[in-house]
Amino acid sequence: MRTIFTKKGIVLAGVTLGLLGVLGSYFYGSNNNAGGNNLVYENKTNNTGADSDGDGLKDWEEGLWGSNPNLADSDKDGTPDGEEIRLKRNPALAGPNDALPGINPSLNEAQTKNETATSSENLTEFVSRQFLANYLASKNFGDGTTDKEAISDLLLENLQKQVYSDKYSKADVKFSAEGEANKKTYLNAAGGVLKKNFDKLDGNELQIMISVLKSDDMEELKNLEGFRKAYAASIAELASLKPTPDLIDLHTELLNILANSDRAVLDMQKIESDPFKALVGISEYLNGMGRMQGFLVSMNKKMNTDSIIFSYRDPGYAFVDYYAQAKAAGYIQ
Numbered sequence: 651m652r653t654i655f656t657k658k659g660i661v662l663a664g665v666t667l668g669l670l671g672v673l674g675s676y677f678y679g680s681n682n683n684a685g686g687n688n689l690v691y692e693n694k695t696n697n698t699g700a701d702s703d704g705d706g707l708k709d710w711e712e713g714l715w716g717s718n719p720n721l722a723d724s725d726k727d728g729t730p731d732g733e734e735i736r737l738k739r740n741p742a743l744a745g746p747n748d749a750l751p752g753i754n755p756s757l758n759e760a761q762t763k764n765e766t767a768t769s770s771e772n773l774t775e776f777v778s779r780q781f782l783a784n785y786l787a788s789k790n791f792g793d794g795t796t797d798k799e800a801i802s803d804l805l806l807e808n809l810q811k812q813v814y815s816d817k818y819s820k821a822d823v824k825f826s827a828e829g830e831a832n833k834k835t836y837l838n839a840a841g842g843v844l845k846k847n848f849d850k851l852d853g854n855e856l857q858i859m860i861s862v863l864k865s866d867d868m869e870e871l872k873n874l875e876g877f878r879k880a881y882a883a884s885i886a887e888l889a890s891l892k893p894t895p896d897l898i899d900l901h902t903e904l905l906n907i908l909a910n911s912d913r914a915v916l917d918m919q920k921i922e923s924d925p926f927k928a929l930v931g932i933s934e935y936l937n938g939m940g941r942m943q944g945f946l947v948s949m950n951k952k953m954n955t956d957s958i959i960f961s962y963r964d965p966g967y968a969f970v971d972y973y974a975q976a977k978a979a980g981y982i983q
């Protein structure tokens with residue numbers, strides 16, 4: 651399963667920070683050139699994202715600010731949403747007291763965040779914050795009158811509201827009778843499904859995204875289709891398997907990880923028209939990676955406890971193999 655962990659899944663932080671770099675330059679150009687930022691930003695988004703209500707904010711930006719993409723004056727305070735951003739006011743909060751957070755010198759010093767991220771949770775926030783910092787700079791929020799960190803918090807809250815919910819519930823799972831033979835049958839079938847669908851794929855989705863953004867060739871987004879097919883096929887095949895009762899939780903977790911990852915990739919493919927959704931996709935993809943590591947740890951612990959041993963030729967060995975690969979890559983301590 652090359653997608654979420656694996657040898658070729660490479661080091662999480664390296665790939666993600668690479669993605670971050672190209673995401674930044676794709677939409678905003680170099681960070682060192684404030685004048686150029688706006689030009690690049692305008693060029694990239696003028697022809698792509700729609701502004702359904704014609705208020706000067708693209709539909710995806712409205713998602714970021716929590717305003718209504720189909721209503722030019724979302725909070726009905728008499729000022730169109732796009733104009734509110736220009737005036738550094740909140741388009742989702744009725745005026746007159748709707749100024750976006752201003753500079754508070756006493757808070758400012760404590761706001762210097764560290765620039766590194768290690769766990770996938772920190773990394774998700776790190777990626778989002780960098781994106782938001784670039785976005786706010788492109789909207790001229792860097793003139794020293796507003797508190798970019800506090801505004802970024804506000805936007806991050808809107809981003810976090812987009813978190814996916816799990817589709818599969820353990821109550822829906824049909825199961826087999828308890829027993830070692832049934833357990834092995836299930837694990838061989840499930841491991842076989844993952845190997846069959848994912849081992850033929852090279853690289854991972856984040857690497858494809860980096861390539862797309864670097865080349866600016868949206869045709870390359872089609873390279874994500876192989877992953878989406880692998881997710882869809884795996885979900886369909888896994889859903890028809892019957893785990894033993896003690897494996898229902900892990901089975902359900904695996905289905906949800908795969909379903910959310912599939913949705914994350916679908917959202918990443920919208921990078922051009924809806925970078926906000928693509929950012930949600932990247933966050934959820936990273937969450938999926940974290941959950942997959944937890945899944946592998948639990949599955950291997952369970953197999954050890956139950957003394958379930960596979961030869962490396964057995965499909966069920968996939969769970970041992972993926973665990974070893976994730977450990978070797980440093981994802982699991």
Ligand SMILES: [Ca+2]
Pocket residue numbers: 701702703704705706707708709712719720
């Ligand atoms: Ca709009």
Ligand SMILES: [Ca+2]
Pocket residue numbers: 725727734739740741742743744745748
């Ligand atoms: Ca307002």
